[in-house]
Amino acid sequence: xxxxxxxxxxxxxxxxxxxxxxxxxxxxxxxxxxxxxxxxxxxxxxxxxxxxxxxxxxxxxxxxxxxxxxxxxxxxxxxxxxxxxxxxxxxxxxxxxxxxxxxxxxxxxxxxxxxxxxxxxxxxxxxxxxxxxxxxxxxxxxxxxxxxxxxxxxxxxxxxxxxxxxxxxxxxxxxxxxxxxxxxxxxxxxxxxxxxxxxxxxxxxxxxxxxxxxxxxxxxxxxxxxxxxxxxxxxxxxxxxxxxxxxxxxxxxxxxxxxxxxxxxxxxxxxxxxxxxxxxxxxxxxxxxxxxxxxxxxxxxxxxxxxxxxxxxxxxxxxxxxxxxxxxxxxxxxxxxxxxxxxxxxxxxxxxxxxxxxxxxxxxxxxxxxxxxxxxxxxxxxxxxxxxxxxxxxxxxxxxxxxxxxxxxxxxxxxxxxxxxxxxxxxxxxxxxxxxxxxxxxxxxxxxxxxxxxxxxxxxxxxxxxxxxxxxxxxxxxxxxxxxxxxxxxxxxxxxxxxxxxxxxxxxxxxxxxxxxxxxxxxxxxxxxxxxxxx
Numbered sequence: 001x002x003x004x005x006x007x008x009x010x011x012x013x014x015x016x017x018x019x020x021x022x023x024x025x026x027x028x029x030x031x032x033x034x035x036x037x038x039x040x041x042x043x044x045x046x047x048x049x050x051x052x053x054x055x056x057x058x059x060x061x062x063x064x065x066x067x068x069x070x071x072x073x074x075x076x077x078x079x080x081x082x083x084x085x086x087x088x089x090x091x092x093x094x095x096x097x098x099x100x101x102x103x104x105x106x107x108x109x110x111x112x113x114x115x116x117x118x119x120x121x122x123x124x125x126x127x128x129x130x131x132x133x134x135x136x137x138x139x140x141x142x143x144x145x146x147x148x149x150x151x152x153x154x155x156x157x158x159x160x161x162x163x164x165x166x167x168x169x170x171x172x173x174x175x176x177x178x179x180x181x182x183x184x185x186x187x188x189x190x191x192x193x194x195x196x197x198x199x200x201x202x203x204x205x206x207x208x209x210x211x212x213x214x215x216x217x218x219x220x221x222x223x224x225x226x227x228x229x230x231x232x233x234x235x236x237x238x239x240x241x242x243x244x245x246x247x248x249x250x251x252x253x254x255x256x257x258x259x260x261x262x263x264x265x266x267x268x269x270x271x272x273x274x275x276x277x278x279x280x281x282x283x284x285x286x287x288x289x290x291x292x293x294x295x296x297x298x299x300x301x302x303x304x305x306x307x308x309x310x311x312x313x314x315x316x317x318x319x320x321x322x323x324x325x326x327x328x329x330x331x332x333x334x335x336x337x338x339x340x341x342x343x344x345x346x347x348x349x350x351x352x353x354x355x356x357x358x359x360x361x362x363x364x365x366x367x368x369x370x371x372x373x374x375x376x377x378x379x380x381x382x383x384x385x386x387x388x389x390x391x392x393x394x395x396x397x398x399x400x401x402x403x404x405x406x407x408x409x410x411x412x413x414x415x416x417x418x419x420x421x422x423x424x425x426x427x428x429x430x431x432x433x434x435x436x437x438x439x440x441x442x443x444x445x446x447x448x449x450x451x452x453x454x455x456x457x458x459x460x461x462x463x464x465x466x467x468x469x470x471x472x473x474x475x476x477x478x479x480x481x482x483x484x485x486x487x488x489x490x491x492x493x494x495x496x497x498x499x500x501x502x503x504x505x506x507x508x509x510x511x512x513x514x515x516x517x518x519x520x521x522x523x524x525x526x527x528x529x530x531x532x533x534x535x
Contacts, residue, residue, distance in 0.1 A: 025091040129148060342414075426477035430491075
């Protein structure tokens with residue numbers, strides 16, 4: 001190997017690897033997410049562990065299942081196990097609505113950054129790659145996989161003996177871009193060239209992912225369909241989960257020992273129909289301090305309509321929670337409550353990055369108290385922190401699916417019209433940017449000044465977080481709305497008056513590398529609309 005610089009030089013260069021915050025299974029983002037309880041998923045976990053150690057096995061293990069079957073919980077569990085065994089190479093947990101975790105842009109660079117930590121011997125090879133290819137971060141996924149992952153691992157294999165280690169990718173279906181998903185799977189199949197590398201992937205059986213696997217050789221991957229596990233086995237595991245959660249509620253409320261009884265737990269486990277998310281949502285609703293646990297349990301146990309849909313019981317519990325928490329809580333103006341629900345919760349479920357109640361209020365032009373009041377009783381479906389500055393998050397993507405599907409969300413007033421909501425957010429982004437963007441917002445004066453010299457408080461005052469969000473995502477909302485683009489329309493007027501200020505703002509917040517892609521995607525939309533816009 002050529003001279004590869006001192007340890008300090010390597011660390012300095014490797015620190016520039018673009019990293020998606022929250023990518024790893026043990027990051028702060030996932031700290032309160034559950035792992036498999038003892039005596040649950042026993043056979044499946046053993047099956048996965050055996051695959052990871054088999055030198056002649058397929059390079060990819062695809063764990064697939066419908067929403068709510070516990071895929072991410074299993075992924076966290078096996079990632080923790082492999083990490084404790086020093087066999088986890090890296091992990092990336094996709095999550096729509098959490099910034100960089102919602103797309104593939106930083107997948108392989110995040111892998112490389114984690115591999116440099118888990119395999120320190122890899123650092124010199126990554127250092128040489130980054131020195132030889134300075135623009136590797138701007139290159140496509142193919143080059144990043146080849147030069148940041150496969151090639152360094154191949155060099156390492158020549159110089160030392162390494163045990164089999166695993167890359168974990170959770171919720172691949174949450175990755176934006178069907179073409180990116182198919183490309184990722186094709187690239188991952190190349191891991192078969194590395195006898196010491198395995199890839200564990202979880203996802204729903206969405207069409208792009210199924211097609212992606214069909215295009216690679218059968219020998220390269222092993223599939224396991226989670227929702228095809230024997231119903232008695234699943235019901236047993238769900239029953240253990242319910243016993244665990246309800247025992248906590250019993251102790252917290254000093255209910256009689258054994259509450260709520262084996263019969264009730266058996267009924268709840270049957271209602272779950274194999275969906276762990278049903279059991280988890282039910283327990284969160286029962287535990288919600290806004291309500292009497294006994295009354296909440298009684299509400300859940302009311303006779304439900306029995307249909308053919310695999311999500312019927314889950315849809316039923318979501319509908320009951322929303323009705324009980326929003327309408328029955330406040331009967332004064334039902335129509336206004338529905339409007340505010342669709343605006344506030346509708347925005348939360350489609351945002352490409354989660355926002356705090358303070359920032360969301362500014363973006364939606366609503367009092368922050370209105371946001372807090374409307375979300376106060378939705379803790380069983382949303383993660384609503386006590387702090388106004390912490391982001392509000394979905395507890396499970398199945399809630400988003402339910403609200404956006406007219407066939408599932410039968411209470412029409414709760415249904416979220418995705419196109420309409422994106423259009424509303426786009427218009428508000430334009431208002432926010434038009435109000436704040438101007439020349440030399442941070443008083444740098446000199447055109448060649450380094451943005452790194454801008455103090456954090458100055459940036460925050462000149463570009464509040466709602467403005468930063470609008471600058472990054474207004475085009476995202478345009479592309480997903482029914483907004484008609486026309487000469488002298490909102491987009492044309494904004495670009496004509498604020499284009500350079502917008503670019504300057506992206507540079508100030510460290511998103512200049514995204515600018516080209518944003519403009520390109522907007523250009524494609526304009527081309528489809530047959531509109532010629534000059535900036």
